[in-house]
Amino acid sequence: MNKKALQCLYGELPALVTAGVLSEEAAHRIRVHYGPLETESGIAKRWAVILFGLLGAILIGGGIILLLAHNWEELSRPQRAVLSVLPLIVAQALGAWVLFTQREGPSWREGIGAFQTLAIGTAIALVSQTYNLGGEFDQFMLLWCLLALPIAYLLRATFPVLFYLVGVTVWAGSVSHEEGIALWYFGLFALAVPFLAITGRSNRYHPVPVLVGWFMGITFCIGTGIALNRVSENWMAWPVLFATLFSLLYLTGERFWSEGSSFWQRPLQTLGSLGTVGLALLLSFRDSWPGRYNAWNSTQPWEESVGGALGILLFLSMLILWALALQKRELRSIILGAAPFVALTGMGVLFNAYLALLGIVTLAQGLRSHCLGVVNAGMAILSTLILCRFFDSEVGFLMRGVAFILIGIGFLATNLVLMRWKGETNS
Amino acid sequence: MNRRWIPALFVLVALVQLAIPLGQIWSYEDTLKTGKVYKFLTAPVDPSDAFRGKYVALDFKDTSAPVHPGDSIGYRSSAYVGLEEGPGGFAKFTELSRSVPEKGDFLRVKRTWGDAKNSNFTLPFDRFYMEESAAPKAEEAYFKNGNRRNQTGDPTYVLVRVKAGRGVIEDLYIKGKPIREFLKERKTIP
Numbered sequence: 001m002n003k004k005a006l007q008c009l010y011g012e013l014p015a016l017v018t019a020g021v022l023s024e025e026a027a028h029r030i031r032v033h034y035g036p037l038e039t040e041s042g043i044a045k046r047w048a049v050i051l052f053g054l055l056g057a058i059l060i061g062g063g064i065i066l067l068l069a070h071n072w073e074e075l076s077r078p079q080r081a082v083l084s085v086l087p088l089i090v091a092q093a094l095g096a097w098v099l100f101t102q103r104e105g106p107s108w109r110e111g112i113g114a115f116q117t118l119a120i121g122t123a124i125a126l127v128s129q130t131y132n133l134g135g136e137f138d139q140f141m142l143l144w145c146l147l148a149l150p151i152a153y154l155l156r157a158t159f160p161v162l163f164y165l166v167g168v169t170v171w172a173g174s175v176s177h178e179e180g181i182a183l184w185y186f187g188l189f190a191l192a193v194p195f196l197a198i199t200g201r202s203n204r205y206h207p208v209p210v211l212v213g214w215f216m217g218i219t220f221c222i223g224t225g226i227a228l229n230r231v232s233e234n235w236m237a238w239p240v241l242f243a244t245l246f247s248l249l250y251l252t253g254e255r256f257w258s259e260g261s262s263f264w265q266r267p268l269q270t271l272g273s274l275g276t277v278g279l280a281l282l283l284s285f286r287d288s289w290p291g292r293y294n295a296w297n298s299t300q301p302w303e304e305s306v307g308g309a310l311g312i313l314l315f316l317s318m319l320i321l322w323a324l325a326l327q328k329r330e331l332r333s334i335i336l337g338a339a340p341f342v343a344l345t346g347m348g349v350l351f352n353a354y355l356a357l358l359g360i361v362t363l364a365q366g367l368r369s370h371c372l373g374v375v376n377a378g379m380a381i382l383s384t385l386i387l388c389r390f391f392d393s394e395v396g397f398l399m400r401g402v403a404f405i406l407i408g409i410g411f412l413a414t415n416l417v418l419m420r421w422k423g424e425t426n427s
Numbered sequence: 428m429n430r431r432w433i434p435a436l437f438v439l440v441a442l443v444q445l446a447i448p449l450g451q452i453w454s455y456e457d458t459l460k461t462g463k464v465y466k467f468l469t470a471p472v473d474p475s476d477a478f479r480g481k482y483v484a485l486d487f488k489d490t491s492a493p494v495h496p497g498d499s500i501g502y503r504s505s506a507y508v509g510l511e512e513g514p515g516g517f518a519k520f521t522e523l524s525r526s527v528p529e530k531g532d533f534l535r536v537k538r539t540w541g542d543a544k545n546s547n548f549t550l551p552f553d554r555f556y557m558e559e560s561a562a563p564k565a566e567e568a569y570f571k572n573g574n575r576r577n578q579t580g581d582p583t584y585v586l587v588r589v590k591a592g593r594g595v596i597e598d599l600y601i602k603g604k605p606i607r608e609f610l611k612e613r614k615t616i617p
Contacts, residue, residue, distance in 0.1 A: 077456075132556055132596040150436075
């Protein structure tokens with residue numbers, strides 16, 4: 001349960017006990033179940049402990065590396081080989097000590113997790129340097145990521161999984177030109193998903209699952225674009241692919257982080273909605289749509305099949321979540337989830353109506369709930385749409401002039417409502 | 428998962444993490460101690476390509492070989508190239524094939540461009556690491572002497588130990604001297 005809701009619940013408990021709705025014992029059991037309410041300073045202290053532990057470990061590790069580098073030339077090859085693996089051995093020894101002595105403090109686990117992750121890459125890179133090995137960057141990156149990921153699960157440390165998410169995305173980018181290899185990105189990404197489930201099990205609004213959610217959302221967008229780039233370009237399907245991706249992110253976020261009190265605590269929704277609006281604005285311009293069939297990516301039939309199947313899987317996942325939103329009549333989810341269907345029509349002009357509807361609904365919801373942030377979001381969508389159309393030379397002056405006058409009247413009306421709302425709040 | 432298993436799993440994972448670099452060290456030390464020595468002639472490089480930070484970028488002469496009849500090797504696919512001693516005591520590539528040659532020394536390479544009968548490839552070693560302040564001077568010396576090889580008669584080459592498809596550079600030679608010795612003797616670049 002998020003902090004705001006918990007605060008509200010704890011505030012209601014005395015009244016419920018007085019009214020006889022709950023017994024004292026039941027109220028006490030509720031307090032024990034959810035634990036004490038964390039103060040702002042408590043949260044800040046928790047973050048500070050994690051970050052200072054992490055930074056301390058990274059700085060010490062970096063300093064040791066620099067000292068070794070200074071004397072590297074004087075060392076013999078066997079000495080260099082031993083020193084290459086020494087940081088890794090030290091990190092592993094510390095990790096084993098933390099686990100066997102059952103130290104649960106996050107600063108220990110996060111610091112050692114970061115140190116061990118960096119030590120793996122250092123060992124492989126220094127051995128390559130010692131023996132003048134070339135090697136491929138993508139193989140180095142993949143090996144480093146796969147060796148680092150288990151540390152996240154075993155030490156329950158965040159840095160290794162964040163490094164892993166970025167690392168496999170970088171790996172996908174480095175193999176994007178090779179036939180079909182980048183499609184393995186999805187399997188690699190899936191290996192990190194259980195970490196989110198484990199850390200979010202007791203409190204999904206804790207900083208760790210929220211941070212992992214942000215990294216997962218951002219890297220999944222980039223990685224999917226890279227992995228399916230060759231196939232989607234050949235079939236001119238990238239508008240539908242990205243619309244599906246952003247809608248899927250938003251709808252998944254609404255299932256997992258629906259009670260987040262700020263945009264930070266709603267990572268997938270924030271990314272999904274920003275992505276959908278950005279994509280819709282782009283696709284509202286005719287020139288941004290893919291042209292005739294582009295066959296310059298020479299893909300194998302199996303690559304087309306697997307890539308196509310993965311794309312369809314993403315679409316079906318989005319469809320299931322969208323159906324759930326329809327069933328629950330969640331208006332904003334329904335509209336944001338409808339973007340792929342608009343993209344399927346291939347008509348850029350429809351995105352104008354789509355964005356106008358999204359902006360108006362967001363604005364209306366903000367006004368109804370007296371939430372200034374949502375009002376601002378709705379206004380931002382409409383303003384950006386207007387700005388784009390104002391400078392769009394494809395639309396004639398007359399049509400633009402009439403449309404702007406009507407919209408301007410709408411804004412003035414909204415302003416009157418806001419002023420009335422502000423007056424009600426003050427009184 | 429029962430948390431009692433986690434320390435044991437951690438030890439297992441740690442052993443796997445150590446096995447990768449230690450395995451590399453063992454195999455490359457074994458190659459350097461017991462591998463056969465070959466000299467690979469280097470080719471001149473553009474200085475803007477040669478400079479890649481703290482190492483000398485190497486390029487090699489005549490990295491092409493006839494393809495084993497019947498073998499089809501894709502672009503950037505792994506392959507094996509046979510080795511023997513050629514004219515002047517320098518390494519000569521015999522044949523490129525998909526599988527390990529039955530006899531003789533060989534290197535694991537990556538095929539680049541070519542046709543069904545003859546193909547180019549990249550060798551598994553393409554750089555020579557040096558101390559950061561020496562690397563730029565080494566590159567300049569390598570570039571100048573590599574280009575002047577035909578005039579001076581002193582080839583620039585790398586000494587490589589080869590064993591079981593692996594090749595490990597022992598040293599880079601300029602005018603018949605190891606690069607570090609060459610740089611120490613010269614106060615200015617010729």
